[in-house]
Amino acid sequence: MKARRQKKVMELIEQFEIETQEELVAVLRKDGYDITQATISRDIKELGLVKVPGGDKAYRYALPQEQRGGNYRLRLERLFRDSMISIDYSENLILVRTLPGTANAVASCLDHVAWKEVIGTVAGDDTILVIIKPKEAVGEILERFDSLLA
Numbered sequence: 001m002k003a004r005r006q007k008k009v010m011e012l013i014e015q016f017e018i019e020t021q022e023e024l025v026a027v028l029r030k031d032g033y034d035i036t037q038a039t040i041s042r043d044i045k046e047l048g049l050v051k052v053p054g055g056d057k058a059y060r061y062a063l064p065q066e067q068r069g070g071n072y073r074l075r076l077e078r079l080f081r082d083s084m085i086s087i088d089y090s091e092n093l094i095l096v097r098t099l100p101g102t103a104n105a106v107a108s109c110l111d112h113v114a115w116k117e118v119i120g121t122v123a124g125d126d127t128i129l130v131i132i133k134p135k136e137a138v139g140e141i142l143e144r145f146d147s148l149l150a
Contacts (some may be wrong), residue, residue, distance in 0.1 A: 003105050005033055008041050011032060013049065017060040024061065046075060074148040076109035085126075087145055092135035094142065096128040103128045117141055 008031065009024065018024050021040045028035055044061065054060035083102035088095045098106055107123035110130065117137035122129040132138050 003042075003108070005035065006047055008033070009040070009043055009049075013061045013063065017054045017058075019054065019060050020134065032077045048074070048080070051140045072109050072112040076087070076106070076113055077132055079109055081104045084145075084149065086144050087142065089142065091130045092138060094132060094145075095129040096137060096145075098126050098128065098131060102126070114142065115144070 004078045005028070008028065012018060012024065012027055012111075017028065021037050021126065023035060023046065024040050024044075025035060025037055028040070048064045051059040051065050052062040080104065083098040083106060083144065085097040087097075089123040096103075096106065103123040103126050107128045107130075109130070110121050116131055117132050117134075117140065119133045120131045130141070132141055
């Protein structure tokens with residue numbers, strides 16, 4: 001639900017000039033999301049949204065100009081700390097076990113941080129298969145996973 005809501009937030013701020021959190025809450029409620037201003041405030045922080053000049057000397061929310069990888073990295077750190085249960089590997093495959101229902105969000109973040117050694121992920125409900133190339137890079141990726149937990 002959270003990932004879907006945050007995706008909708010990004011779509012809305014790209015489509016409309018949304019100036020306040022209250023405005024964003026109202027638009028999301030019209031779309032069927034039952035949320036509070038506090039939830040939107042957290043979403044804005046997690047997504048790294050910024051205020052940029054809009055029309056009529058007002059400011060509106062926008063996606064950051066910097067590469068999104070930084071935002072996904074922060075989200076990946078949080079998701080990893082909150083949901084990761086165990087990690088194991090064999091050859092060029094890493095198996096990550098998560099709390100039920102969180103594997104897709106973690107895998108999506110892994111895909112978006114765009115580590116060149118990760119050629120793809122496959123996620124179920126609580127398990128992620130991370131495919132690494134070359135297989136010699138598995139150790140480096142495992143170290144990165146450890147750093148996410150620190």
